[in-house]
Amino acid sequence: MRFFLKLFFSFWFALMLIGGLIAWTANQLRNTFERELPAIVNRQLDVRLDLKRILLQEGEDRLREVLSAREDREEFMITDDSGRDLLGRSFPQAHDVMMKKFRDRHVFDPLDVTGGDGRQYRLWIHPPRPSLLKIMTGDFWLVLLMVLSSGLTVFFLALHFTKPIQHLRKTTLRLAAGDLGARYASIPRRIPDELSALGRDFNFMAERLEHLFNAHKQLIRDISHELRSPLARMRVALELIPSGDERSRDNLDQIGLEVERLDTLIGQILTLSRYEFLPPAPPADWIDIIGLIEAVVVDVRYEAVGMARRVEMDLCEEVIVRADGPRLRSALENVIRNALHHTPPQGGVLITVVKDQKWTIITVQDEGVGVPEGQLEMIFLPFFRVDEGRDRGQGGFGLGLAIAYQVIRQHGGVIAATNRLEGGLMVNISLPIAETLKE
Numbered sequence: 001m002r003f004f005l006k007l008f009f010s011f012w013f014a015l016m017l018i019g020g021l022i023a024w025t026a027n028q029l030r031n032t033f034e035r036e037l038p039a040i041v042n043r044q045l046d047v048r049l050d051l052k053r054i055l056l057q058e059g060e061d062r063l064r065e066v067l068s069a070r071e072d073r074e075e076f077m078i079t080d081d082s083g084r085d086l087l088g089r090s091f092p093q094a095h096d097v098m099m100k101k102f103r104d105r106h107v108f109d110p111l112d113v114t115g116g117d118g119r120q121y122r123l124w125i126h127p128p129r130p131s132l133l134k135i136m137t138g139d140f141w142l143v144l145l146m147v148l149s150s151g152l153t154v155f156f157l158a159l160h161f162t163k164p165i166q167h168l169r170k171t172t173l174r175l176a177a178g179d180l181g182a183r184y185a186s187i188p189r190r191i192p193d194e195l196s197a198l199g200r201d202f203n204f205m206a207e208r209l210e211h212l213f214n215a216h217k218q219l220i221r222d223i224s225h226e227l228r229s230p231l232a233r234m235r236v237a238l239e240l241i242p243s244g245d246e247r248s249r250d251n252l253d254q255i256g257l258e259v260e261r262l263d264t265l266i267g268q269i270l271t272l273s274r275y276e277f278l279p280p281a282p283p284a285d286w287i288d289i290i291g292l293i294e295a296v297v298v299d300v301r302y303e304a305v306g307m308a309r310r311v312e313m314d315l316c317e318e319v320i321v322r323a324d325g326p327r328l329r330s331a332l333e334n335v336i337r338n339a340l341h342h343t344p345p346q347g348g349v350l351i352t353v354v355k356d357q358k359w360t361i362i363t364v365q366d367e368g369v370g371v372p373e374g375q376l377e378m379i380f381l382p383f384f385r386v387d388e389g390r391d392r393g394q395g396g397f398g399l400g401l402a403i404a405y406q407v408i409r410q411h412g413g414v415i416a417a418t419n420r421l422e423g424g425l426m427v428n429i430s431l432p433i434a435e436t437l438k439e
Contacts, residue, residue, distance in 0.1 A: 334400035
């Protein structure tokens with residue numbers, strides 16, 4: 001059955017069921033009121049006779065005093081010969097409606113009384129109106145049955161339609177997080193509908209994406225491996241070539257340098273291809289993140305001295321995280337070296353580490369030109385380069401931050417970049433601390 005027809009008939013049935021329950025409940029409540037009406041009217045008639053007696057025997061002032069003290073005074077009105085109520089009230093808006101409804105019951109006709117001073121008075125009884133609160137209290141189980149029946153009907157209808165959508169949403173989030181094997185397990189239905197077709201189409205899309213990503217990853221690996229073989233042969237050939245004159249040596253050195261750059265690029269591509277499509281999975285090693293950062297900074301400072309730049313640290317006490325040591329070190333080194341390369345001479349890189357109850361937050365700040373706001377998220381994409389300031393002249397291939405992004409994601413962390421108000425870029429890395437991972 002088409003989803004539209006299923007939705008239409010389901011809600012139509014639900015509305016008819018709820019409407020029927022309301023009509024049946026209203027009829028039951030009306031019957032209850034009709035049964036109670038004679039007793040109410042008899043009480044009102046007795047009260048009216050008492051009020052008449054007080055008027056005749058004790059006068060208008062006493063009647064006004066007695067009537068104002070009664071809790072049920074709103075059920076009665078006494079007007080003088082000018083038509084004004086003794087308590088200064090006006091007739092309720094529903095009075096005329098109720099009088100027309102009970103016009104065949106003459107007990108509600110006004111009672112004319114002549115006082116001891118000869119003035120004419122009229123004693124009115126307002127026909128009783130059903131009190132919803134009173135009726136609901138008296139017929140609690142009847143009202144409860146109506147509420148529960150209608151509520152359960154709507155609940156199961158909503159569950160029937162939203163459950164497969166929620167399941168599809170969770171599967172979509174898994175796929176977006178990198179789990180290419182995520183598939184929508186459709187709920188068996190006697191008659192397929194649009195939701196079932198949507199689930200099948202989603203699975204087809206997921207299979208195509210998985211195939212394309214795997215083919216892409218395999219292509220990168222194959223090309224990288226194929227390129228490494230001729231590069232290795234070129235290295236050997238360079239070593240076997242006679243040194244010759246100084247110009248020849250310079251050319252050979254330049255060729256060797258470019259070969260090394262290509263080899264480094266291929267290595268980074270292979271590293272990125274290993275990390276890119278793996279779902280997050282906490283590693284098993286316990287790592288002191290402070291010690292790891294200090295070890296990275298020791299290596300980076302050798303390079304910083306030759307570049308007339310400095311690397312400073314502001315670290316907290318020991319912080320233990322669950323991590324793959326070599327991979328995490330590589331990610332941190334990529335971020336720190338990236339900051340160093342984009343800091344001008346005589347400038348510095350500042351590395352800070354703070355922690356809260358659940359996260360270790362590593363911040364790497366440089367003093368470069370920063371990144372345009374619209375490209376802050378794009379710097380973690382492979383081979384992405386910013387046009388201004390942070391270009392190829394700074395070295396690198398545009399893969400360092402992409403590798404760092406994938407490594408941090410593998411560790412259940414988050415990496416993001418923002419521009420500093422003072423100028424430069426600030427990269428924030430958040431890693432879950434050991435206690436959080438144990439939970």
